[in-house]
Structures are given as C-alpha cells and as structure tokens.
Amino acid sequence: MTLALFIALGLPLLLGPLLGPLGRVFGRRVGWVAFGAPVLATAALLWLAREVGLPGSRVIEFPWIPSLGINLSFLLDGLSLFFALVVSGMGVLVFWYANFYLDDHYEHHGRFYAYLTLFMAAMLGTVLANNLMLLFVFWELTGITSFLLIGFLHEEESSRVGARQALLITGFTGLLLLAGVLMVRQVGGSFDLSVLLREGLPVGEHRGWLTAAMLLMLLGAFGKSAQFPFHFWLPNAMAAPTPVSAYLHSATMVKLGVFLCARLFPLFNEYELWAPLLSWVAFGTMVLGAVLALQSHDLKAILAFSTVSQLGYLIGYYGLGPARGVEYDYLHILNHVFYKGGLFMIAGVVIHSTGIQDIRQLGGLWRRLPWLGAACAVAAATMAGVIGTTGFLSKEMMLKEIFEAMRPHGTLGAYAAGCVLVTSVVKVAFAARFFTNVFLGPEPPAVKEHFHAPPLALQLPAVLLATAAVVFGLAPMLLDPPLHALSVAGLHHPSDHLALWHGVTLELAVSTGVLLAGAGLYVWGQRTQWRWARISPALRFDAFFEAGVRMFSKFTKWLTRVLQADRPVSYLPLILVFTLVVVGGWTARALAMEWRVFDWLATATGENGDWLRAFAAALISLAVVGAVLLKQWTTQLISLSIAGFLTTFYFVLYRAPDLALTQILVEVVTLILVLVLLGRFPRSAERGEHTWRPPPLRRALNLSLAVGVGGLMTTLVLWMNARPAAGRIGDWFPAHTEALAEGTNTVNTILVDFRGFDTLGEITVLLIATLGALGLLMRYKRTPEEYRQGPLGPAGMGLHHPEEGKQ
Amino acid sequence: MQIETALLIGVLFACATYLILQNSFVKILFGFIVLSNAANLVLLSMSGAPDGREAPIAGQGAGPMVDPLPQALILTAIVIGFGVTAYLVVLLYRLFLDQKTTNAAELYADQDTSEHT
Numbered sequence: 001m002t003l004a005l006f007i008a009l010g011l012p013l014l015l016g017p018l019l020g021p022l023g024r025v026f027g028r029r030v031g032w033v034a035f036g037a038p039v040l041a042t043a044a045l046l047w048l049a050r051e052v053g054l055p056g057s058r059v060i061e062f063p064w065i066p067s068l069g070i071n072l073s074f075l076l077d078g079l080s081l082f083f084a085l086v087v088s089g090m091g092v093l094v095f096w097y098a099n100f101y102l103d104d105h106y107e108h109h110g111r112f113y114a115y116l117t118l119f120m121a122a123m124l125g126t127v128l129a130n131n132l133m134l135l136f137v138f139w140e141l142t143g144i145t146s147f148l149l150i151g152f153l154h155e156e157e158s159s160r161v162g163a164r165q166a167l168l169i170t171g172f173t174g175l176l177l178l179a180g181v182l183m184v185r186q187v188g189g190s191f192d193l194s195v196l197l198r199e200g201l202p203v204g205e206h207r208g209w210l211t212a213a214m215l216l217m218l219l220g221a222f223g224k225s226a227q228f229p230f231h232f233w234l235p236n237a238m239a240a241p242t243p244v245s246a247y248l249h250s251a252t253m254v255k256l257g258v259f260l261c262a263r264l265f266p267l268f269n270e271y272e273l274w275a276p277l278l279s280w281v282a283f284g285t286m287v288l289g290a291v292l293a294l295q296s297h298d299l300k301a302i303l304a305f306s307t308v309s310q311l312g313y314l315i316g317y318y319g320l321g322p323a324r325g326v327e328y329d330y331l332h333i334l335n336h337v338f339y340k341g342g343l344f345m346i347a348g349v350v351i352h353s354t355g356i357q358d359i360r361q362l363g364g365l366w367r368r369l370p371w372l373g374a375a376c377a378v379a380a381a382t383m384a385g386v387i388g389t390t391g392f393l394s395k396e397m398m399l400k401e402i403f404e405a406m407r408p409h410g411t412l413g414a415y416a417a418g419c420v421l422v423t424s425v426v427k428v429a430f431a432a433r434f435f436t437n438v439f440l441g442p443e444p445p446a447v448k449e450h451f452h453a454p455p456l457a458l459q460l461p462a463v464l465l466a467t468a469a470v471v472f473g474l475a476p477m478l479l480d481p482p483l484h485a486l487s488v489a490g491l492h493h494p495s496d497h498l499a500l501w502h503g504v505t506l507e508l509a510v511s512t513g514v515l516l517a518g519a520g521l522y523v524w525g526q527r528t529q530w531r532w533a534r535i536s537p538a539l540r541f542d543a544f545f546e547a548g549v550r551m552f553s554k555f556t557k558w559l560t561r562v563l564q565a566d567r568p569v570s571y572l573p574l575i576l577v578f579t580l581v582v583v584g585g586w587t588a589r590a591l592a593m594e595w596r597v598f599d600w601l602a603t604a605t606g607e608n609g610d611w612l613r614a615f616a617a618a619l620i621s622l623a624v625v626g627a628v629l630l631k632q633w634t635t636q637l638i639s640l641s642i643a644g645f646l647t648t649f650y651f652v653l654y655r656a657p658d659l660a661l662t663q664i665l666v667e668v669v670t671l672i673l674v675l676v677l678l679g680r681f682p683r684s685a686e687r688g689e690h691t692w693r694p695p696p697l698r699r700a701l702n703l704s705l706a707v708g709v710g711g712l713m714t715t716l717v718l719w720m721n722a723r724p725a726a727g728r729i730g731d732w733f734p735a736h737t738e739a740l741a742e743g744t745n746t747v748n749t750i751l752v753d754f755r756g757f758d759t760l761g762e763i764t765v766l767l768i769a770t771l772g773a774l775g776l777l778m779r780y781k782r783t784p785e786e787y788r789q790g791p792l793g794p795a796g797m798g799l800h801h802p803e804e805g806k807q
Numbered sequence: 808m809q810i811e812t813a814l815l816i817g818v819l820f821a822c823a824t825y826l827i828l829q830n831s832f833v834k835i836l837f838g839f840i841v842l843s844n845a846a847n848l849v850l851l852s853m854s855g856a857p858d859g860r861e862a863p864i865a866g867q868g869a870g871p872m873v874d875p876l877p878q879a880l881i882l883t884a885i886v887i888g889f890g891v892t893a894y895l896v897v898l899l900y901r902l903f904l905d906q907k908t909t910n911a912a913e914l915y916a917d918q919d920t921s922e923h924t
Contacts, residue, residue, distance in 0.1 A: 569915070572827065576828075610811070613812070614811040617811045617812065620819075621818040625818070628822050628825055637837070640837055640841065643844070647847075651851070653857065654873065655862040656862070656878045659851075659882060663885060666885055669889065670840065670893075673893055674836070674896060678833070681909060702825055702828040703825065706825035711821075713820040713849070717812070721856075728874050730875055731874070733863075733875050734863055738866060744864050745863070746864065746865060747878045755879065758883060762886055765887050770890075777900075
C-alpha cells in the first residue's frame with residue numbers, strides 16, 4: 001500500500017520539477033511524459049480503494065517532525081479516495097486535453113506541465129492528508145502552483161492581476177486556516193484527523209475556542225472555494241490557459257473548500273453557528289454567482305460565475321445537513337465535474353478554433369463541430385437539470401433535501417429553498433444561452449474568417465464527460481455501489497437507492513416549473529438580445545479589491561515618507577513619544593490599579609524632609625533652568641558648571657565623599673574643555689543660532705516632551721523608593737571589606753577589588769574615547785565636496801569633478 | 808522618602824530633554840552633560856535616604872551605613888560620562904572645521920538641497 005501511495009502522490013511530486021528541463025529537450029511532446037502521472041495515480045488509487053476495504057479506513061504514517069506531532073500521515077477513507085479519484089481521473093482528461101490544446105503557439109511547455117503535475121500532486125496530498133499541518137502545507141502548495149498556472153501567460157496584464165488576486169485571497173485565507181488548525185490542536189490535543197474524528201472534540205469550557213477555530217477554518221474554505229466576499233478571484237483567474245481553468249476551477253482546486261467542509265462536518269455540525277454561517281453565506285453566493293453568470297458575455301466568465309454558484313450550493317448543503325449525516329453530496333459533486341469540466345473544455349475548443357471569447361460574436365458552430373455541439377447540448381442540459389442526465393438526479397435530490405430541511409431550520413430553510421429556486425431558474429436560462437448562442441443560429445462573419453478545425457482528439461474529453469452524464473443520468477443504479485462503498489461514518493447517512501423515476505412528486509412538479517420559468521427567462525433574454533446584461537459597477541468586487549491593493553501600496557509609501565526622515569534629529573522626538581507612551585502608559589496603568597500613589601504622597605509629606613537637601617536641590621534646579629533659559633553659550637556653560645559643583649555638595653549630603661571628589665575633578669576638566677571648544681568657534685556661529693528659531697508648534701512639542709520625561713522619571717524614582725528593599729547586596733561589602741580587601745573605604749574596595757573588572761572596562765572605555773578623539777583631531781580637513789562624496793572619494797582618478805559639471 | 812531628590816531628578820531630566828531636542832549642537836552637548844548628572848542622581852536615590860546613616864567607611868562608627876554599591880556604580884558612571892563628553896567636544900570641533908556650522912538644521916538643510924537637485 002505504501003508503494004501505491006508513493007506512485008499516486010510521490011511520483012508526481014518528483015516528476016514535476018524534472019519536467020522543466022525535459023521540456024527544453026522534447027518541446028511540446030513533454031506533455032506525453034507528464035500524461036503518465038495522472039494515469040498511474042488513478043490506477044494506484046483504484047488499487048488502494050480496493051485494498052483499504054471500504055467503507056473502512058486506513059492510516060499510513062511516516063515520521064517527519066514527531067516532537068511537534070507533525071507527521072507524513074495519510075488517511076485513506078471514502079471521502080479522501082473519492083476526491084483523490086476525482087482529481088486524478090479529471091487529471092487524465094485534462095492532461096490529454098492539454099496535449100492537444102497547447103500547440104506550438106505556446107511556449108515553455110516543460111514549465112507548464114511541471115506546474116500542472118505539481119498542482120495535481122498538491123491536490124492529492126491535500127485530500128489524502130491525515131495530519132492537519134500536512135493538509136495545510138499541501139493546501140498552500142495548491143495555492144502557489146495555481147498562482148503559477150494562472151499567471152502562466154505572464155506577458156498579459158490580466159493574467160498577472162488574476163494570479164495575484166488568487167494568490168492573495170487563497171494565501172490569506174489559508175493563513176486563517178492555519179490559525180484554526182493550531183487552535184484545534186491546542187484544544188483537541190492532536191493534529192491527526194483520524195484521532196479527532198474518532199474521539200471527537202472536547203465539549204464544555206473550550207467551546208468558545210472551538211467556535212473561533214471553526215470560523216477561521218471555514219473562512220479558509222470560503223477563500224479557496226470563492227465564496228462571498230472572496231468570490232471575485234475565480235472569474236479573474238480564468239485568464240489562465242483553458243486546460244488550467246478546466247482543471248483548477250471546475251473540478252479540483254475550488255472543490256477544496258467543499259472538501260474541507262465535508263471533513264469538518266462530523267466535528268462541528270452541531271455547533272450553533274455552523275448551519276447559519278454556511279447557509280447564509282453559501283446560498284447567498286449561489287444566487288449572486290448565478291445572476292452574475294447571466295449578466296456576463298465572456299464564455300469563460302459565464303462558466304466561472306456558474307462555478308461560484310454551484311460551489312455555494314455544495315457548501316451550503318453541508319451547512320443544512322442534518323446531524324445524522326448527508327446523503328447525496330458525492331452525486332452533486334460528480335454531476336458538477338461532469339458538466340462543468342465538459343463545458344470548460346468545450347469553451348476551450350471554441351476559443352482555440354475561432355479565437356473569440358465573446359458569446360455575442362459566436363454562433364452557428366453546429367455545422368462545423370457536430371460532436372462538440374452534441375456534447376455541449378448534453379452538458380448544458382445537465383447544468384439546467386433536464387431529465388435523463390445526472391443534473392436531473394442532482395436537482396431532484398437537492399429539492400427533496402431542501403424541502404426536508406425547511407422543517408427543522410425554519411427561516412433558514414425557507415431562505416435556502418428560495419435561493420435554490422431562483423438559482424435553478426437563472427441557471428436554466430444561461431445554460432440554454434450558452435448552447436444556442438454558440439452552436440445555433442447564423443454564423444457571424446468573424447467566425448467564418450478565423451475558424452480552423454480543431455483535432456478530434458481535443459474534443460474527446462468533453463464528449464466522454466457528456467457521455468458519462470447521460471449514462472449515469474439514465475441508469476442511476478450504476479452509481480449506487482460506488483457511492484455506498486465510499487460513504488464515511490459520521491459524514492454520511494446511508495442513502496436510498498438512486499432511481500430515475502420517483503413518480504409524480506412535489507419535486508418533479510417544482511423541477512418542471514423551474515425549467516419552464518428558466519425557458520421563459522431565456523426567451524425574454526433572446527428577444528432583448530441580452531442588451532441589459534452587464535455587471536453593475538457596485539458588484540465589481542474585483543475592482544474594489546484592486547483599488548484596495550493600490551491604496552495599500554500608496555499607504556505604505558506615505559507611511560515610509562512620514563516615518564523616515566532625512567535628518568537623524570527628527571527621530572529623537574519619535575523615540576521619546578514612543579517611550580513616553582509605552583513606559584508612561586504602563587506605569588500609569590500599574591499605578592491606577594494599585595492606588596498607591598496617594599499613600600506615597602502622604603508618607604512623603606508626613607516625614608520630616610531634610611531642609612538642607614531641599615535647599616541644595618532648589619539651587620541645582622535653578623542653575624540648570626538658567627542654563628536652559630540663558631542665551632549665550634558662555635553664560636549657559638557657567639550656569640551648568642554651578643549646577644555641577646552644587647551636585648558635588650549634594651553627593652556630600654548623601655554621605656558619598658568619593659563621589660564628591662570625583663565630581664569636582666570632572667566638573668573642572670569639563671568646564672575647561674568646553675570653554676576651549678567654544679573659544680574656537682567664531683562669534684558669528686553663536687549669533688547665527690539666535691536668528692533661527694524653530695516654529696512654535698515644534699517648541700511646544702519639545703516642551704511637552706521635556707515635561708513628560710521629567711514627570712515620568714520623578715514618578716519612577718518615587719515608585720522605586722516606595723518599595724522597601726528586602727535585603728541589599730550592598731550590605732555585604734562593608735561587612736567583608738576589611739577581611740577580604742584589607743581596606744576600610746568600601747567604595748574604593750568595591751572598585752579596585754570586588755568589582756575590579758568593571759573598572760578595567762571603564763578604563764577601556766576611556767581609552768577608546770581618547771583614541772577616537774585623537775583620530776578626529778588628526779584627520780586632515782576636508783572640503784565640502786569631498787565630504788559629500790563620502791569616504792570612497794571621487795570616481796575616475798580624481799580628475800572628474802561633478803560639481804564643476806553642474807555649473 | 809526622598810521627595811526632594813525625586814523632584815530634582817525630574818527637573819534635570821526635563822531640562823536635559825529640552826536641550827537635546829534643540830538644533831544647536833552646543834546645546835545638545837549641554838543637554839548631554841545634564842543628562843549624565845541626572846542619571847547619576849537616579850542611581851544615588853537607589854541607595855535610600857541617607858538620614859541618620861554614615862559614610863560607607865568601615866570601622867569608624869557603630870551606626871548604620873549607606874549602601875556603598877550605588878556609589879561605586881556612580882563613580883564609574885561619572886568617569887565614563889566624562890569620557891563621552893570629551894569625545895563629543897572633539898567631534899563637535901571636527902564637525903565645525905569640516906562643515907562650518909554648529910547647527911543641525913543648517914547641516915541637514917544643506918544636505919537636503921544637494922539631494923533634491
């Protein structure tokens with residue numbers, strides 16, 4: 001079984017990167033090498049399905065990061081095998097189709113098939129994964145490969161825009177999925193789906209977390225499956241070559257959201273948010289998609305919007321599903337694969353042979369492509385739900401279940417039923433339009449001019465899919481055994497046997513009514529030539545999104561300009577504001593919570609302060625404020641020195657004779673040094689400063705910042721002193737200074753004995769400062785030009801002077 | 808409680824911040840000198856109120872002593888602060904020699920125009 005799994009999943013992963021180089025050798029024939037991947041995968045998966053012993057399940061696990069509970073773990077059960085077979089089976093048809101579609105007009109065949117093969121592998125990995133982290137990895141890999149595929153024709157802007165939208169939307173919602181997965185892991189204790197499904201999620205106090213996790217994971221599913229408000233990326237992703245559209249956007253990638261909902265159904269379906277969220281969003285999307293499809297004129301856009309609509313139905317279906325399990329989800333999915341895959345391929349053939357995408361300029365292709373026309377008629381009938389096709393079965397079951405669901409769900413059920421009815425009517429209209437306006441009617445001259453016959457092999461996959469729709473539509477009992485075998489406990493409820501004719505029931509009556517109403521809408525549309533059909537600007541969410549992306553880049557540019565100043569001095573206020581807000585805010589919060597600030601003030605005023613100290617402090621303050629207010633440098637410096645010498649006195653009051661001595665020395669030397677410096681400056685330099693004053697706003701900012709910093713520091717000092725120290729390290733030093741260091745002055749022994757290395761570091765700093773100062777003094781004087789040119793000097797041997805050239 | 812020290816520290820920090828926010832490099836230098844004094848006082852306030860205590864010299868009196876550790880740290884800080892001040896002074900001198908200005912606004916105004924033309 002491991003080998004079969006390797007053939008299905010590992011082989012395409014390994015083959016993918018090889019196809020790029022191979023493409024350079026083989027050209028477009030590399031497609032036939034790639035064709036092997038889906039064929040082998042399908043065979044291997046069929047063999048696996050036989051071996052697993054359905055409806056049982058099997059887990060295959062290889063260790064990857066066991067310490068984090070992340071392993072290469074694969075869950076083989078009905079659901080995963082069903083989706084895997086859809087992916088690989090559709091892959092066979094698409095790879096075949098691509099081999100004929102991508103003729104020599106295209107370039108880089110190797111790269112194309114590499115992306116496509118990798119995409120298929122990623123899809124298979126996602127649906128087969130048991131470990132949720134592994135699922136997320138493959139999920140994002142599908143997003144990345146689909147980005148590459150959508151942007152394959154990267155010379156066209158629409159391709160680039162579509163690819164970017166798809167990547168942003170699916171990538172972003174994928175991250176939400178990751179967040180949900182991590183939350184489930186925290187609460188549920190395991191990344192493994194098999195474990196979670198077996199043991200269920202814990203109920204009780206974690207319900208809030210689990211609801212949040214469910215919301216996040218569902219948002220991931222909505223993004224991937226193009227549900228409102230993310231629905232707009234899918235139509236724009238149609239800029240890809242048609243095989244890609246047929247594969248990614250009808251049959252596989254967008255179904256991942258559906259798959260995820262199916263996987264989560266047993267875990268979450270009883271949460272009260274599950275049904276309303278899924279139903280409101282998904283059924284709303286269904287109607288919106290159908291209406292937009294009716295209003296589009298581009299072949300692929302019509303199909304894309306109808307895909308959005310159908311995905312809405314599939315997801316909403318899980319939302320309304322009863323707790324005992326759903327019955328016919330596989331039927332709906334298969335039906336969609338049959339007709340949508342077929343229609344995409346038909347659209348591709350039409351575009352390929354005429355070069356026209358606008359449905360208004362097409363017509364009369366029946367005479368030239370009878371086989372394709374027949375296939376299109378069947379596929380359109382399936383989409384419309386005409387009797388004799390799988391579409392009819394699907395619609396019968398859909399209506400039946402919606403009517404059943406109306407009873408337990410009340411308003412929600414009525415809403416869903418209304419949405420389904422409206423959508424069905426609209427769908428009939430655009431299905432009929434798609435067929436008749438392309439294949440019937442007179443042939444426009446543009447078609448006559450451009451038409452070149454496509455090879456028959458290109459039409460084959462579409463014909464095959466249409467045949468399947470008819471065969472299974474006429475003989476639904478053929479579907480019974482596989483569907484029963486693939487059903488999964490917890491998700492599915494054993495379904496009745498499928499039958500073509502259920503007798504004259506309510507569903508049949510409604511279905512007929514829908515067909516008639518749809519035909520009426522179609523006839524009216526033909527009469528008016530669909531002139532009214534245009535998507536209103538208010539519904540162009542893609543345009544809003546693009547505008548948002550542009551706004552975002554503008555915003556970041558603006559932010560960079562505002563925050564990044566050319567002058568370093570402008571940063572200081574910013575840093576100070578930040579510090580004040582963070583430290584000050586935190587302090588204020590802590591103080592407000594404790595209400596101790598009043599206690600300190602009470603003790604502070606209650607104690608007998610030291611008057612001598614208060615006097616000294618007042619004098620120092622006066623001197624420093626003087627230094628700020630005085631105009632001339634020399635007087636400022638003198639004022640500053642007075643403050644410094646008074647600080648010496650303050651140290652004495654704090655019983656610190658050594659500090660006082662050092663302070664006097666340093667103060668004297670600083671005074672002399674700065675005086676020498678100021679003496680070097682000409683008078684004009686000082687006078688120039690008085691003429692330039694900063695604007696009043698800036699002065700106010702400076703002032704408030706200064707007051708804020710001062711206030712904050714006062715508060716912090718008071719706060720620190722309000723907490724009595726439990727025990728001081730400092731007490732140890734006086735007790736041991738005589739015994740260990742043979743000295744009585746504890747401050748001195750600390751510096752030279754106990755903490756001698758600190759003093760060594762201090763001396764080193766002084767040495768570095770001296771060397772730096774020496775270097776500054778010894779450097780030769782540079783001209784402003786040299787200064788501007790930087791340390792490298794001018795280019796061109798010093799002969800070239802840019803300044804002269806400017807003048 | 809050392810409320811007068813706390814207030815003094817607040818005033819010193821406020822003045823230092825105001826000076827450093829100026830455009831004149833000389834004032835920024837003055838601001839730095841005030842700032843290092845203020846930081847020293849913060850450290851000093853950590854040794855607790857000195858009322859009724861003795862200088863940290865062992866074997867002189869029987870009374871309690873002030874905490875010697877902040878004093879040792881401040882001693883280091885004063886010297887390093889002086890080293891940095893001296894470096895700043897020389898840097899300012901060099902700047903004046905090269906750029907003929909002692910004002911940040913002038914210095915960068917010159918650069919701005921050269922960048923935009």
